[in-house]
Amino acid sequence: MPEPASVQGEHILSLWQGAWIAALAVGVLVWGLIFYAVVRFRRRSADEIPVQTRYNLPLEILYTIAPVLMVIVFFAKTVDTQNFVLDEDLPVDNTIEVVGQQWSWTFNYGIGPMDEAANDDATDDQFPYSAYVHDSGTGSHIPDLYLPVDKTTRFNLHSPDVIHDLGVPAFLMKMDVIPGRVNHYSITPTEIGDYAGKCYELCGTYHSRMLFNVHVVSQEDYDAYLQLLQDAGTETEKPLLGGQFAHTQVGLDENSEGEGQ
Structure with missing residues (x-):
């Protein structure tokens, strides 16, 4: 498991580690009982x-109840972690409209004050900012996603074509x-880096x-990047929700004359 670089990731790592520890403990117990039975009750x-139709009622009850209790605990811990990482009431510092399209990404950064009411109900038609700057990827350009450290950023996820999946290991x-x-989901990066x-x-x-590429930077560097995109005329x-890019990009398919298919 990668070292988590976000607040949400720390909780996910804790759940993952706890599940493995619990599974290992159960495994050690079962292996111990197996080897004990092999040695202690081996046939001479x-x-x-021995009679093959005997049974032990307390053990039968234990075999039934123990797995149920384990599932309940695993389920409760999973729901608790899920509720934290997908907390709808978590206040966000900025929102990025992310577009997954065949076959690259567009990151739209809002500039100016954020309308909290519009941000609560994300749609393809309603947006929390009055203006945006963006970086769009192509076949020859891998886009950059900039995030301010220790700030909570919400991703609103849009697709004009097929199902994609946005992830940062x-x-x-x-x-x-x-x-x-x-x-949509929110991320709070904790470590500056790429x-x-x-x-x-x-x-x-x-x-x-x-x-x-993901760049977690200071708030000052984040603001400077948005200004750079604005100065570049974006x-x-x-x-941009990607409809105009929802086709094979120039550079992905090229014929012998170098023209995009």
Whole structure:
């Protein structure tokens, strides 16, 4: 398991470690009982075969109750972790409209004040900012996702074509990007650095090229990056939802004359 670089990832790692510890403890107990029975009750030459229809009622009850209790504990811990990492009431510092398209990503960053009411109900038509700047990937350009450290960023996930899946291994979080439905989750990065991101859903011929670079930076560097995108002329009134890019990108398929298919 990668070292978690987000608050949410720390809780997921804790659940994962706890599950393995519990499973190992059960395994050690079962293996111990097996080896004990093999040694203690092994058949000797003078022994008669014991009656095969006997049973032990307390043991039968234990075999039934113990697994049920284990499942209940695992389920409760899983739900508790899920409720934390997908907390709808968690206040967010900024929102990024993420578009997964065949076959790259578009990251739309809101500029200006955020409308909390609009942010509560994400759709393909309603957005929390009055203006956006963006970085769109192509076959020859892997896009960059910038996030401020120790700030909570919400991803609203859009797709104009097929199901994709946005994930960053270092954050230990991923989620499906589904056409016609705006899924969302929030991340609070804890470590400044560069990380790799990718699509976790087999989405077509060039799925393997759906990569992106993640840069966790200070708030000052994050603001400077948005200003850089704005100076580059990428500002739009609404985020680019990828429909205009929902086809094979130039550079993915090229004929002998170098023209995109």
